[in-house]
Amino acid sequence: MNYSKLCSLILGLESQIRSVYVYHNNGELLAGGMRDEVMSLLPQDELTKSIHNTLLRWKTRELLYPFLGTGKYSLTEYEKVKRITFPLKNFAVIVVGMETTVHHNIIIEKILQLIEKF
Template sequence: MISLLTYLVDYNALCLRILEADSYVRFAGVADQLGKMVASQYRKNVQPLLTKEESELSATQSILRMGTRLTLESKLGPTVYSFALYERVKRATIPVRDPGNHCLLVSFDVVADHEEIILEKILPLLKS
């Protein structure tokens, strides 16, 4: 069932705002609770590291991993974001906390200060 909020939130606009928030953001996408990408944007002139199919698989895996974190949130508190560092890219999964249980998937250049970008630039966008 698709929530009413899905129709009220322009996830493509959100992705664009995230890309505009910091020049080290390579990609921003929003996936639903089944891992289907509902919106995504790449930074201008960036070469994607994954094919469209690989990106969809990655989104599904990220959503599944985020779902497993829910079991401990009653004791640890809500997940703010999860993070992975690869040799060629940094990636974060951020729960949107909307009725549709969407997740924001963001990738950064390796030299990015991802934590500062997430805490000071991306999370305020999600709250507004």
């Protein structure tokens, strides 16, 4: 899977998408970045902790798959940003950050369609 291309396509969906990253479930950054004009809200050490917590939560959700089915995405809205996580094949996840004013339902559907094509 060309993760860099996928990240670029997702960033191109909406100008209010701040960042798109793909992480292996061991925490390794595989691709992605922030939109040029956007500044990170988290210091690097807090970003690292946040990603490890995100990956741990996905691993925990997988325990429920036999009962609830496979997870499609997870959305968390903070005061300053919305963060959506999508599982990928090959033990990876996409983490998308966007402005709180964005209509996320439309973007989620478009991202899911892109993931299906890859």
